[in-house]
Amino acid sequence: MSYVPHTDSDVSEMLARIGVSDLQELFTAVPAAVRFPAIDLAAPRSELDVMQELKALAAQNAALDSTPSFLGAGAYHHWVPSVVNHVLLRSEFYTAYTPYQPEISQGTLQAIFEYQTMICDLTAMEVSNASHYDGATAMAEAVIMSLSAGRGRRNRVVLSGSVHPEYRQTVHTYTQGMDVVFVGEDRPGATAKELGALVDDSTACLILQSPDFFGRIVDLRGLAEAAHAHKALLVVASNPIALGMLKPAGEMGADIVLGDGQPLGNSLSFGGPHLGFFATRQELVRRMAGRLVGETVDADGKRGYVLTLSTREQHIRRDKATSNICTNQGLNALAAAVYLATLGKQGLRQVAELCYHRAHYAAAAIDALDAYHVDQSAPFFHEFVVSCPRPASEINAALWDRHGIIGGYALGSAYPGMERQMLICVTEMNSRAQIDGLVSALQEVAK
DSSP states (O other), X not given: OOOOOOOHHXXXXXXXXXXXXXXXXXXXXXXXXXXXXXXXXXXXXXHHHHHHHHHHHHTTSOOTTTSOBOOOTTOOOOOOOHHHHHHHTSHHHHSXXXXXXXXXOHHHHHHHHHHHHHHHHHHTOSEEOSOBSSHHHHHHHHHHHHHHHSSSOOOEEEEOTTSOHHHHHHHHHHTTTSOOEEESTTOTTOOHHHHHTTOOTTEEEEEEESSOTTSBOOOOTTHHXXXXXXXXXXXXXXXXXXXXXXXOGGGGTOSEXXXXXXXXXXXXXXXOOOOEEEEEOGGGGGGOOSEEEEEEEOTTSOEEEEEEEEOBTTTSOGGGOSBSSOOOOHHHHHHHHHHHHHHHHHHHHXXXXXXXXXXXXXXXXXXXXXXXXXXXXXXXXXXXXXXXXXXXXXXXXXXHHHHOOBOOEEGGGTSXXXXXXXXXXXXXXXXXXXXHHHHHHHHHHTO
16 A cells, blocks of 8 residues: 555645635646546556567567668767666666766866867867757857957858758857857858858858768868958868768867767667767867866875866856856766767778768769759769659659668758759668669669
8 A cells, every 4th residue: 555645634735725615626627538537548458468468569579680771960870889878877877967076077178188188089189078958059159259359349140941851940049139140051062162262251150061061082282271361160060980981070170070970889779868079279278168187296296086167157157157058068078978989090990981982872873863863073982962853752752662761861851952862871780782772772762
């Protein structure tokens, strides 16, 4: 029998205080037809029966370990070594929220410190935080940071139209009411050089993505100089897997390098959670949102870790915070750290090269089909745009209904006028047999 701490007199006193005659009156807002005991509940079932039913329902989902998928557009299916989850599920990591007490959080702080170190190595930047919600919010924080770091009144942001549309939407949401003027978004086909020419003395930052949303590798050479000539910052969003083989933006003068860390040991998990990595120059560190862990020594000379910077409202006065809505996404950052440490420099490069070569094999095979075209004039990493004989949404529906293949991203949903174009993604998880199956299916559904 359940224990109820309230006596009858306690209940009567509470009901009288709120002006209710009896307990049933509290539920009058619930329609009588669905109010207990009128509601028709199924008879109790055993745990065994319930688990069997739930498993049968789950089996109706399309699992990526058995379903070919060529959908990317910001969330990617990569192999996650088993050691990642073995570390994540340790109770000292899995149950800890945040290291408020450094003296008893040394393991968590060291993991964050190692994550920061590897992000700096990956991006060729000097300082990394730990971290943001996702790539989109990391970009929004970069805009706010650029506005605050600008000398004089700077309310202009040059934002490439080939940046992920959801990143751009998030930037606009963050900057509502801030009198920010955005230019460049209406020209998704503009080159990096053309966007650099839009920077003027009222510009806070120039924002590009490489590889961009269409998968193209952007030539960043000279852009830092173009931005710095007007005392603006260069912000670059990067795919962390691509950095395993491509020259990082930090080596080309970028002031802020950011992106989504989901590909680094974090599974798709129906769309979340993600983490946003964020790295910058040393001189900008005090304007950076989020937490930063540093290494030091204690009174006995032993190595220790501390929260060196934590410029958010939970730690300092709200009006002094660089951001009131950022977090460190600790568990996801730990997954990224374990993933990077497990693969190492050569392992990450191998993953990147597998993605690159398999994507180029797929692009060439699809372009050879009479009804489709792939523009391969611009270099790309592991995503590319396919021009289809009819709307991409119809092609995707046919791929799924007839062949059980998850197709690419229908670009018309974000870019009006591109209804017949599809963004295909290929990672190391797509075997040659899967790619050949996609090519054959595309030829069949084109009819």
